[in-house]
Amino acid sequence: xxxxxxxxxxxxxxxxxxxxxxxxxxxxxxxxxxxxxxxxxxxxxxxxxxxxxxxxxxxxxxxxxxxxxxxxxxxxxxxxxxxxxxxxxxxxxxxxxxxxxxxxxxxxxxxxxxxxxxxxxxxxxxxxxxxxxxxxxxxxxxxxxxxxxxxxxxxxxxxxxxxxxxxxxxxxxxxxxxxxxxxxxxxxxxxxxxxxxxxxxxxxxxxxxxxxxxxxxxxxxxxxxxxxxxxxxxxxxxxxxxxxxxxxxxxxxxxxxxxxxxxxxxxxxxxxxxxxxxxxxxxxxxxxxxxxxxxxxxxxxxxxxxx
Numbered sequence: 474x475x476x477x478x479x480x481x482x483x484x485x486x487x488x489x490x491x492x493x494x495x496x497x498x499x500x501x502x503x504x505x506x507x508x509x510x511x512x513x514x515x516x517x518x519x520x521x522x523x524x525x526x527x528x529x530x531x532x533x534x535x536x537x538x539x540x541x542x543x544x545x546x547x548x549x550x551x552x553x554x555x556x557x558x559x560x561x562x563x564x565x566x567x568x569x570x571x572x573x574x575x576x577x578x579x580x581x582x583x584x585x586x587x588x589x590x591x592x593x594x595x596x597x598x599x600x601x602x603x604x605x606x607x608x609x610x611x612x613x614x615x616x617x618x619x620x621x622x623x624x625x626x627x628x629x630x631x632x633x634x635x636x637x638x639x640x641x642x643x644x645x646x647x648x649x650x651x652x653x654x655x656x657x658x659x660x661x662x663x664x665x666x667x668x669x670x671x672x673x674x675x676x677x678x679x680x681x682x683x684x685x686x687x688x689x690x691x692x693x694x695x696x697x698x699x700x701x702x703x704x705x706x707x708x709x710x711x712x713x714x715x716x717x718x719x720x721x722x723x724x725x726x727x728x729x730x731x732x733x734x735x736x737x738x739x740x741x742x743x744x745x746x747x748x749x750x751x752x753x754x755x756x757x758x759x760x761x762x763x764x765x766x767x768x769x770x771x772x773x774x775x776x777x778x779x780x
Contacts, residue, residue, distance in 0.1 A: 568610035577607040580616045669709035684715035738774045
């Protein structure tokens with residue numbers, strides 16, 4: 474044979490080149506060319522045909538990927554945390570696996586026996602706490618720790634409250650008509666009244682009666698009750714004001730008449746003896762009236778004693 478007739482065995486000569494196909498492109502091609510009704514082909518006569526878990530599986534490749542992912546999860550140790558997209562039932566399974574009781578009543582909470590009598594303990598609040606703990610999936614150990622912490626904090630707050638009440642009680646006292654009044658106010662008031670009594674001396678009782686009569690005349694029983702309940706009845710400033718009213722407005726007859734039902738004869742005799750009109754020679758008529766009243770009272774006083 475001549476060389477011209479020798480076959481040319483050269484790379485690629487007489488052969489059609491075939492392009493290489495990448496593996497990822499093959500997956501994409503298979504995925505795009507989804508096999509229709511794959512479940513009818515492989516699962517038609519089985520119980521898996523209508524299984525809802527396969528509803529999102531559109532082809533064998535997707536099924537294979539899901540299988541591989543599932544195997545990876547199964548290989549993990551521990552409990553798998555559900556996601557926000559999981560249904561409540563999934564979370565219930567998760568909480569139960571952690572140790573949450575089936576119901577809120579499964580939490581055992583006991584009221585401490587050494588709580589103070591006035592401690593604000595509420596069974597209703599405990600029930601509400603247990604319900605919330607069950608809802609958010611707490612374990613009995615979690616609930617016990619939180620409950621003990623809450624009781625401990627409550628003890629601290631209650632002790633602080635009792636201290637504040639004691640401090641308040643040491644500073645304030647109850648006064649009828651006024652409620653809580655600072656002790657210092659009472660002490661200051663009593664000092665002022667004692668000073669006023671020393672200032673008036675023997676005239677104190679008489680002046681107080683005059684002030685009372687004037688207050689009754691112009692203010693009535695309501696005013697008298699008010700000043701008595703509030704402590705203003707013996708306040709020197711108030712008493713001085715009513716004494717001025719009495720001296721400016723009360724006649725001697727009104728003064729004597731007002732005393733008849735409240736003063737003894739002896740006190741009425743003493744009141745007449747202290748009356749400046751008894752020695753006022755410019756008004757002999759009034760002077761004689763007072764002398765006559767005094768003599769009558771003296772006669773009545775001695776008549777009762779001798780009887």
